[in-house]
Amino acid sequence: MKRTFLLLAAAMVLALPASAQTTTTAPAATQLSVGHRRAAEALLTATNSEQNITLNIDQMLAAQLAQNPSIKAVEPEMRSFFAKYMSWASLKEEMVQLYANAFTEKELQELTKFYQTPIGRKTIEQLPQITAASMEIGQRRVKEHLPELQQAIAEKMKK
Template sequence: MKKLLSLALALACGVLHAADPAPKSPTDELLELMDYENSSVETAMSTFDGFIDQMKANGVPAAAIGDIRKEARKMYVRIFSSPDVRKKFVELYDKHFTADEIVELTEFYRTPLGKKTLAAMPSIMTDAMKVAMPAVEKEMPAFQQKVGEIVEKHQAPAEEEPEAEDE
């Protein structure tokens, strides 16, 4: 009976051990600490709010604005909760930081200043966009004109069509 109990216990422990998730990579730990999904959604929404302002200025009804904003949030949640997108974010961090730097960033973000930095970053990005937007809007007409000139300069001259012969 003792042997049977020991065997059952060993099998149960083996099953439990096999169910343990694989250890997270340092970059996965960093993204988790950064609250990657929520902070990405909030950053995307702060950018989307610029479009919302344009819609309001163009007379889109307030009720529609609220519904549009809700749909945008749902879309961004789907995007940033996607395993494929998360994998690409991991690759992006791994491209720009060494493994040791990832560990250092993780350690920093666990400090009080690091936590404050993470908490403040979405607001900083939103405010930065608000600061830059008037300058962008002011420069846009001249920029669009320059883009038009560049495209025109690089377009191949229109080929002349051969004249039709009279029959």
């Protein structure tokens, strides 16, 4: 069960936008100007961050339940855990700080304008499917070549 929670947590981290993965620690709580904060919040709104986080949680839990039906009994506890620690309400402030630390107010405004264009909207709509498909490609490649890795590890362990 502990392994399942760790896998879900790792999957959630991988599901975050690439720009949110550039740091391994929580962003420092710096004092933001009102404009900079609003620009970061506008970008997060334009990119449907709240909906995407909720969707990612649902998808990760569904995938875990499909792979391991025995955990169905603890699904309510898992949902409660993720609602508490991975929901938009719990992540929003850190995400605002993260984006504000990564981009200037002007850059945030430009990104928001882009995501409000037709190609920006299409990017937002397509990115979850592209990300899921790329993860499937990676998983398939690892699975296809796993014997090679296992052999290399076995040979190394013999030495």
